[in-house]
Amino acid sequence: MNVLLSGIVGSTAYGLAHPGSDLDRLGLFAAPTVSFHGLHRPAESHVTTSPDRTLHEAAKWCRLALNGNPTATELVWLPEESYEVRTPLGEELIGLRETFLSGPAVRRAYLGYADQQFRKLTARDRTDPAGRARAAKHARHLVRLVRQGVTLHETGRLEIRLPDPEHVRALGERYADRPEEAATLLADAATRFDRPGVLPAAADERPAEAWLHRVRTAHLPPA
Secondary structure, eight states, rough: EEEEEEEEETTTHHHHOTTTTEEEEEEEEEOGGGGSSSSSSOEEEEEEEEEEEEEEEEEHHHHHHHOOOHHHHGGGGOOOGGGGEEEEHHHHHHHTGGGGGOOHHHHHIIIHHHHHHHHHHSSTTTTGGHHHHHHHHHHHHHHHHHHHEEEEHSSSOOOOOOOOOHHHHHHHHHHOOOGHHHHHHOOOOOOOOHOOOSSSOOOOOOOHHHHHHHHHHHSSSSO
């Protein structure tokens, strides 16, 4: 595949990894342009578990990012050392990362994903010790998503590497045992999202469209 951009994401990128953590990779690729001209469109994603890697086709990644998808969005905000593949077209995309952001999409995606984690916490059978570690993981994701979403709303920048991972781990343990306390965190985040932020009301799709045209041109067969 024509991988344009790829890097290590997840707990390793956030600074939350422990010795037993999986190494997750995310990237995007360009399908050959001629493959869009037949009866069947090319696959939009390729997912493997050994190694753990997800690759999205360029157009699908753009749609996900324009909708504020947290997992897709982080690919263009990774720390320099987290990238493993970084082509010229990938560099261009990193340079366009702010154009994919919009206030409503960021709020809907980040608070929405955080609320999913909260529902998983509150639905857990707390008499089952086997689910305790999984609950702590959900809680850590909740805290991270809230922080990233609010920071994006207020500054226009996505914070990948957490400055205080030990504090986030501690909150994860606390909310795993007392999930109702996480409701305060979500309510505070909603209040901050209600205040004016720096992101536009709608993302500008034109840079993404122009970039995709360059990707398709670059992956035409030789004349």
